[in-house]
Amino acid sequence: MPILDTHQHLIYPRKYPYSWTDGLAPLEGNVFHIEDYLVAAEGCGIARTIFMEASPDDPHWRDETRFVCELSEQPDAIIEGIIANCRPENPVGFEAYLESIQHPKLVGLRRILHTMPDALSQSDHFAANIRLLEKFNLTFDLCFLARQLPIARALARKCPNVQFVLDHCGVPDIANNALDPWRDLIAQLAALPNVACKISGVLAYCAPGNATLEAVRPYVEHCLESFGWHRVVWGSDWPVCNTRSDLKTWARIAREIVAHADAAEREKLFHKNAERIYLK
Numbered sequence: 001m002p003i004l005d006t007h008q009h010l011i012y013p014r015k016y017p018y019s020w021t022d023g024l025a026p027l028e029g030n031v032f033h034i035e036d037y038l039v040a041a042e043g044c045g046i047a048r049t050i051f052m053e054a055s056p057d058d059p060h061w062r063d064e065t066r067f068v069c070e071l072s073e074q075p076d077a078i079i080e081g082i083i084a085n086c087r088p089e090n091p092v093g094f095e096a097y098l099e100s101i102q103h104p105k106l107v108g109l110r111r112i113l114h115t116m117p118d119a120l121s122q123s124d125h126f127a128a129n130i131r132l133l134e135k136f137n138l139t140f141d142l143c144f145l146a147r148q149l150p151i152a153r154a155l156a157r158k159c160p161n162v163q164f165v166l167d168h169c170g171v172p173d174i175a176n177n178a179l180d181p182w183r184d185l186i187a188q189l190a191a192l193p194n195v196a197c198k199i200s201g202v203l204a205y206c207a208p209g210n211a212t213l214e215a216v217r218p219y220v221e222h223c224l225e226s227f228g229w230h231r232v233v234w235g236s237d238w239p240v241c242n243t244r245s246d247l248k249t250w251a252r253i254a255r256e257i258v259a260h261a262d263a264a265e266r267e268k269l270f271h272k273n274a275e276r277i278y279l280k
Helices: 034-040 060-072 094-100 124-131 146-158 182-190 213-227 247-257 263-277
Strands: 003-008 046-052 079-085 106-110 139-142 164-166 195-199 232-234
Touching: 003 079, 003 232, 003 263, 046 263, 060 079, 124 146, 139 146, 146 164, 146 182, 182 195, 182 213, 195 213, 195 263, 213 232, 213 247, 232 263
Parallel strands: 003 046, 046 079, 079 106, 106 139, 139 164, 164 195, 195 232
Antiparallel strands: none
């Protein structure tokens, strides 16, 4: 079954600084180019990808979008969509920014919020800027910690006509087996019809040496149950997945978790939902 990977990063440290990788083995100082991704994904069944912004330091995140748009035009890049970085907290200039980055493969935006102050995404102008995405037919990926899921829900409620995608199953604390209150917060967020869930990133939240199927299964299964097969997509989170495991292991574990599902359900998770949500 072909996979459309909805969360593939690329890191070019000779072009841009990525201070978030400082001290984070094996990412710090290493290159993760499109050619490296193709090697890592070999044998996984990944046929197409969606590039997820990799948060180079200010002001380089603007340059990253242009660079990846050019990269995606190479015939062997397999990049079908691009999710760009943005700053919707800025009260002016957001619509002009959206105009400036238009590209046939631009499908969505993301602002990293799990490392930012809670108040950043709670202003009226933040929500107003996100509502502009409807005009451009763009999605917004939600990157929040588990404790911040009520903030994510409030934002999605303010923007009912925007398609949101929750990254990394809402960043549960898998290392400490913290199913609650994450479990209830996920169910509350899933009640909003304009939010989908990305089954990604979970291995990175496991305890060192315990990035296993058994550790992540209850979190993945709860997201599948809460959002349903029609509102879930799969992402590798490469190369961040390498901090605990690797892409091949995550692809294998994901397949094992959903092995009981019928072919139509697995197709929705691995590529059909992503085609509808991102590549429409």
